[in-house]
Amino acid sequence: MAVAKALTAASNGARRGTGVREAAAQATRKAILKAATKVFAKYGYDGGSVEKISKAAKSYDRMIYYYFGSKEGLFIAVLEGIYREMDEAESAIQLDAERPVETLTAVIRFVHGYYRKNPEFVTLLNTENLHKGRHIAKSLRAGEYSSHAIAVIREVLASGIAKGIFREDVAAREVYLLIASTGYFYMSNRHTLTAFLGEPLETAEAVKRWEDFAVETVLRTVSATQATPAFNS
Amino acid sequence: MAVAKALTAASNGARRGTGVREAAAQATRKAILKAATKVFAKYGYDGGSVEKISKAAKSYDRMIYYYFGSKEGLFIAVLEGIYREMDEAESAIQLDAERPVETLTAVIRFVHGYYRKNPEFVTLLNTENLHKGRHIAKSLRAGEYSSHAIAVIREVLASGIAKGIFREDVAAREVYLLIASTGYFYMSNRHTLTAFLGEPLETAEAVKRWEDFAVETVLRTVSATQATPAFNS
Amino acid sequence: MAVAKALTAASNGARRGTGVREAAAQATRKAILKAATKVFAKYGYDGGSVEKISKAAKSYDRMIYYYFGSKEGLFIAVLEGIYREMDEAESAIQLDAERPVETLTAVIRFVHGYYRKNPEFVTLLNTENLHKGRHIAKSLRAGEYSSHAIAVIREVLASGIAKGIFREDVAAREVYLLIASTGYFYMSNRHTLTAFLGEPLETAEAVKRWEDFAVETVLRTVSATQATPAFNS
Amino acid sequence: MAVAKALTAASNGARRGTGVREAAAQATRKAILKAATKVFAKYGYDGGSVEKISKAAKSYDRMIYYYFGSKEGLFIAVLEGIYREMDEAESAIQLDAERPVETLTAVIRFVHGYYRKNPEFVTLLNTENLHKGRHIAKSLRAGEYSSHAIAVIREVLASGIAKGIFREDVAAREVYLLIASTGYFYMSNRHTLTAFLGEPLETAEAVKRWEDFAVETVLRTVSATQATPAFNS
DNA sequence: CATGAATGAGCTTTCATTCAT
DNA sequence: CATGAATGAAAGCTCATTCAT
Structure with a gap:
């Protein structure tokens, strides 16, 4: 459920995307995704904590849930x-x-x-x-x-x-x-x-x-x- | 359970008292090691919690530290x-x-x-x-x-x-x-x-x-x- | 920074939400500090458990780490x-x-x-x-x-x-x-x-x-x- | 209760004291007391664990209970x-x-x-x-x-x-x-x-x-x- | 949209103590 | 007497997630 929602949100974001705010939002999303890739690669799924990722992305835990629905949704992404x-x-x-x-x-x-x-x-x-x-x-x-x-x-x-x-x-x-x-x-x-x-x-x-x-x-x-x-x- | 089995086995073979306790202890150690092998294989190092292992071994968390010093020590074993x-x-x-x-x-x-x-x-x-x-x-x-x-x-x-x-x-x-x-x-x-x-x-x-x-x-x-x-x- | 924000909110007539939340947060921090002072004084550093403190402050263990980083950080504070x-x-x-x-x-x-x-x-x-x-x-x-x-x-x-x-x-x-x-x-x-x-x-x-x-x-x-x-x- | 027993045991030990075994036992008791003095002085009562003491005395946890009844009895001694x-x-x-x-x-x-x-x-x-x-x-x-x-x-x-x-x-x-x-x-x-x-x-x-x-x-x-x-x- | 405080379960580890030989 | 295995509670700390603006 959470996963499906996250995917929808993600593809919506990718489709619209023109405003300045939109660009900033996409930057945040990308930063999280990039940080997550590194962190999950280094520590594995269980070892890669949401906090480590949000910190590495210079963002907040909450944003991960906003963009990806859950830790699992982020890993899938x-x-x-x-x-x-x-x-x-x-x-x-x-x-x-x-x-x-x-x-x-x-x-x-x-x-x-x-x-x-x-x-x-x-x-x-x-x-x-x-x-x-x-x-x-x-x-x-x-x-x-x-x-x-x-x-x-x-x-x-x-x-x-x-x-x-x-x-x-x-x-x-x-x-x-x-x-x-x-x-x-x-x-x-x-x-x-x-x-x-x-x-x-x-x-x-x-x-x-x-x-x-x-x-x-x-x-x-x-x-x-x-x-x-x-x-x- | 494992202890009972070990006791039976021991009294069938060696009759001395120390052997029985020793065997029971070895049985516990082995049970933990075996459970840990399974749990770590299934969940990875971070995902394989000490509690999961001790439960699977029908023993106690404390015993893991008694025999292997730490989670890491157990993984090395x-x-x-x-x-x-x-x-x-x-x-x-x-x-x-x-x-x-x-x-x-x-x-x-x-x-x-x-x-x-x-x-x-x-x-x-x-x-x-x-x-x-x-x-x-x-x-x-x-x-x-x-x-x-x-x-x-x-x-x-x-x-x-x-x-x-x-x-x-x-x-x-x-x-x-x-x-x-x-x-x-x-x-x-x-x-x-x-x-x-x-x-x-x-x-x-x-x-x-x-x-x-x-x-x-x-x-x-x-x-x-x-x-x-x-x-x- | 936090203080400035609170002041602004206050001068606006305290209708807006931020000031309230900020104040609540500061109240939590203070409650923990006060409880910790009492508990550490009564039980010493080792005897003063994080749980005792968080309970006395009517807060949660987690909040101690949120505000003070560690038990040691709290003691220093x-x-x-x-x-x-x-x-x-x-x-x-x-x-x-x-x-x-x-x-x-x-x-x-x-x-x-x-x-x-x-x-x-x-x-x-x-x-x-x-x-x-x-x-x-x-x-x-x-x-x-x-x-x-x-x-x-x-x-x-x-x-x-x-x-x-x-x-x-x-x-x-x-x-x-x-x-x-x-x-x-x-x-x-x-x-x-x-x-x-x-x-x-x-x-x-x-x-x-x-x-x-x-x-x-x-x-x-x-x-x-x-x-x-x-x-x- | 435990305390009283420990004290009794201790004074008994001190009174009899001639055999070789007795001497060895007294040596163990003394080693524990000495180690406990050091450990409690260094870490306090709560910070000074039974294990630290028994290890420092090159003895076993069990001996502390044998000679002093409890951690508290040992501290009193x-x-x-x-x-x-x-x-x-x-x-x-x-x-x-x-x-x-x-x-x-x-x-x-x-x-x-x-x-x-x-x-x-x-x-x-x-x-x-x-x-x-x-x-x-x-x-x-x-x-x-x-x-x-x-x-x-x-x-x-x-x-x-x-x-x-x-x-x-x-x-x-x-x-x-x-x-x-x-x-x-x-x-x-x-x-x-x-x-x-x-x-x-x-x-x-x-x-x-x-x-x-x-x-x-x-x-x-x-x-x-x-x-x-x-x-x- | 972004921010950060809050939450409770769960983590690894250590505790004092007792059992069994 | 000495040894060491066993026990369960509790320690400090981190977890993923949600609430409240």
Whole structure:
């Protein structure tokens, strides 16, 4: 209930928006959203208190309820925000069907780079998964996002198959998940991995080595020029 | 309840008096640790309240401080526990140097299976990473764990190279990370992925497809019989 | 700022709401401060619980943190309050340089009377000394208080010396400490002294006897007409 | 009830006392009493927790209840202990009736010195006065202590009067209180006084100046060779 | 629209004390 | 006698949320 109201209020605000007062109001809303993104990313949902957020936004607790209805509503708005931003960023990926290997490589590097440059995205998704995705399920906009990256992969695979350099029996979904896995896990788990492996993962060198390895892995997997060694299931 | 059970067990085995009390005490400690593992996995560190834990353990808040000093101390003990369990589980992996492909496949299936059967492990590591690994850094036992899996991979790679079926230029570390990435990410992010992809990931079929894909990917990556397609960095 | 707002509201005829709310807020703050003074004086710092205070103030625990940040902050505010009150009370002491004996006597009777009428002052200072003065050290206002009493003593001594009735070699600081000692100790330790001496100290007669003795002692000490008996150090 | 039991247990322990086990038990009791004296002096009654004491005594909470019945019983034992120690120390004061000035001076220096060397005594009495002397009132031994100092003062005054050097109209009780006031207050309130006066009280020089001033003051007050200046009550 | 006071439940932690061997 | 596990109340403090202008 509170969530629905908040969403309505938010979209109303976004639609009207011309007056000076309106602009100030939108600035407040944005400041809260930005602060909330940071705070939730740093402390998680439970650890990120309403007070921390309102203070970081240089606003007041009350404003969070005014604009987002509840803490939950604010968190949903944050999730929507990071998904929308990723969506926008992905739409910058250029598809060159004539050069499938290069384009696929570019997709891999983009995804890895995106996670690396947006650690908040990673942390927030982890937090949302801790809560079994129940916030994003409540979002009215959740369905709006369709990964541009998967679409590009699909086309690149088709193009590569047509050229005889890619296998026919690999789904874009699997390739996307492989790319996301390698990029996401490395970022998400870097702290425990550092402790566990006993060596740093965040040096420029280590990062490059891993990204190159991921590119290699994906390309080998989609390549047509080799049969997979037999294995028993 | 737990105490009564422990008492029964103790009087059946050892007859001495001290053993009984000791056993009861250990039972309490264990019950708290077990409850904490569940609660922290379900609600995260901040969301997992001391009261929830003590109630789940059918004990008292005070006992948590008696045995673990603080909430943080308890969380550290939980992390140590899940690491130790994984360590023990991994030591069951059988190495057959004569059949590197099969052994590597077994490792992949083991790791994927472990994450699948121990979702708490995944959630707890995510929680710890949210906190930048500061709890495991405080653990005195953190250094004790050495992945049996990595050791097996290292030997398998060497054996495969000797046989001429594996590449020489792949490190065990990278292969381990690739296996862990694919297994971990799929579990960790299943809720947001389900919402995002619009299709379930937890059906037996979907799980099998992904695991097979991971096996294929790893084997292709370490295989000697194919050159990686050229790519530009 | 708050004061200015309140004044504006008042001059507008107190019809508007802000002044009322502001006043109510100040009333809450004052009620807490007053209750805290009583409770801390009665139970000490550790014994004076936040709940006791908030209940006595007919407010809520939360409000203490809202207005004073912490229990310690509240205690500091209490100390500042009692010091300020003493400061104000002392400024009522009239200096008559022409009659140094009478003025000094008045100072002594004032100080003794102040301790007697404000047992909370005594208890709170004892509590603060138990904590090695670490709260008052944190106060930003601690330096603001300058004893009017010492200033009066200083002038009275000078005047008495000029008249040839007081000694030249006695410092105002020592005289002040002597006055404070006799007044403070009698109040502060009355309970253990009663048990120890086996006779009551709080009867009007006993109080008068002690105060007269103190006056006599101080006057004899500053008097010029007698040499101190020789003593060996 | 608990208090009475504890006292009984304690005196029983003290009476029997020969066996090895007995000696060990007495050592435990003493260690607890000593630790409690320190802890209560440092943190007050409420701030001094049973756990802090048992840890400082390298014993267990349970032992405190065994030997002293309750926290209150232990505090009473502590008070009895410091009174007894003071009693013992005072009995070392030598009375020389032939030299009343010197003896009185010695008493003053002793009392001031005792407070200075036993700050715990001062703090504990303050704590007990905060509680309105209700613990010492419960003590069965409270009546046993009779100040040797007052007795000495009484005799010294008589002797001085006989010699014509001391006034006839001064009671030993008042002189004792004057001595105690000056010594006690200076120690008890040194922390707030330091903050208030803006100068240190604990340097050797400051201490000596104050003690000399106290000696002078007492001697002038008891001296026969001067009439007190007239004052109005 | 913005502001800040108010509210009561809940948090982690510590308390004095007792039970059981 | 000593040990240490158990207990429940209460401590200081923070929480998300609402009220009142």
